[in-house]
Amino acid sequence: MRPILPPTRAERVTATGNVRVEPFDEYNRALVAQVHPPGWVNPVAAGRYHLVVLGAGTAGLVTASIAAGLGARVALIERHLMGGDCLTVGCVPSKALIAAARSWQAAAESSRTFGGPDISGQGDFAAVMARMRRLRAGLSRIDGASRYRDLGVDVFLGEGCFTAADTLEVGGQQLRFRRAVIATGAREAVPPIPGLADAGYLTNDSVFGLTELPRRLVVLGAGPIGCELAQAFARFGSAVTLLDQADRVLPRDDPDAAAVVARRDAPARPALACA
Numbered sequence: 001m002r003p004i005l006p007p008t009r010a011e012r013v014t015a016t017g018n019v020r021v022e023p024f025d026e027y028n029r030a031l032v033a034q035v036h037p038p039g040w041v042n043p044v045a046a047g048r049y050h051l052v053v054l055g056a057g058t059a060g061l062v063t064a065s066i067a068a069g070l071g072a073r074v075a076l077i078e079r080h081l082m083g084g085d086c087l088t089v090g091c092v093p094s095k096a097l098i099a100a101a102r103s104w105q106a107a108a109e110s111s112r113t114f115g116g117p118d119i120s121g122q123g124d125f126a127a128v129m130a131r132m133r134r135l136r137a138g139l140s141r142i143d144g145a146s147r148y149r150d151l152g153v154d155v156f157l158g159e160g161c162f163t164a165a166d167t168l169e170v171g172g173q174q175l176r177f178r179r180a181v182i183a184t185g186a187r188e189a190v191p192p193i194p195g196l197a198d199a200g201y202l203t204n205d206s207v208f209g210l211t212e213l214p215r216r217l218v219v220l221g222a223g224p225i226g227c228e229l230a231q232a233f234a235r236f237g238s239a240v241t242l243l244d245q246a247d248r249v250l251p252r253d254d255p256d257a258a259a260v261v262a263r264r265d266a267p268a269r270p271a272l273a274c275a
């Protein structure tokens with residue numbers, strides 16, 4: 001059965017330029033209201049900025065707030081969601097899933113190890129994801145447009161592009177600057193595997209939009225992010241296969257430490273396989 005995949009990032013910008021994050025429930029509305037507020041009016045560019053920061057992910061936010069705190073005139077430009085990957089499709093949602101998966105695992109092990117009550121049956125994956133969205137929305141004010149405006153940063157929502165060595169255009173305005181920081185982050189790299197595009201695939205950009213647990217999941221890449229997602233989904237009950245072109249998990253990490261992770265499967269749940 002072909003999985004129903006959440007829409008890509010590009011499909012989530014509506015015709016009016018507002019941003020949707022799927023599923024567009026009360027939590028994701030609250031998230032967007034902070035980090036890409038509908039109806040946000042960009043300030044009028046204030047002369048020549050000491051600093052413009054392109055991209056309001058972790059790097060851009062920290063740069064902008066420190067510079068503004070030191071008294072610089074700062075413009076921060078974001079085309080999608082302030083907070084970037086870390087808040088929306090990285091650290092925050094993945095840690096929420098890991099915490100839930102660890103708790104499920106502890107519950108499943110409690111009978112065998114600690115004489116706890118027998119746990120059987122399926123958990124509620126949709127509730128795990130809703131909790132994640134709730135927590136993410138709750139944190140989003142910290143990265144939000146209003147907060148940064150209150151910190152003294154001129155926040156511009158829109159696609160920024162350089163038009164001269166000292167000028168950046170956003171939303172029809174030319175922002176002149178003395179210095180610029182490019183903090184535009186990274187995008188997923190899709191490996192050229194025959195059939196992958198036809199089969200459909202998730203990336204970190206879409207996996208946190210799931211509301212149903214995939215029955216089977218192949219995770220390509222056994223670095224820290226691949227390992228943590230593979231383990232979490234295995235603990236939720238997906239049959240997970242973790243693949244890497246290297247001959248072990250965590251190929252960039254210490255081999256002894258990686259061996260500990262490789263041995264740590266998910267008892268009482270489908271085991272992780274490393275190929």
Ligand SMILES: Cc1cc2nc3c(=O)[nH]c(=O)nc-3n(C[C@H](O)[C@H](O)[C@H](O)COP(=O)(O)OP(=O)(O)OC[C@H]3O[C@@H](n4cnc5c(N)ncnc54)[C@H](O)[C@@H]3O)c2cc1C
Binds near residue numbers: 058060084091
């Ligand atoms: C699943 C997962 C889990 C992770 N867990 C952790 C963790 O536990 N701890 C940790 O330290 N790191 C973690 N990371 C890594 C962390 O998310 C990234 O290192 C971090 O988000 C990078 O921040 P950044 O500001 O460089 O880029 P991004 O967060 O990618 O921000 C770049 C921003 O620039 C914007 N942008 C790009 N081009 C333009 C343009 N032309 N105009 C306007 N805006 C533009 C983008 O929309 C984006 O918001 C994780 C990553 C993933 C995927």
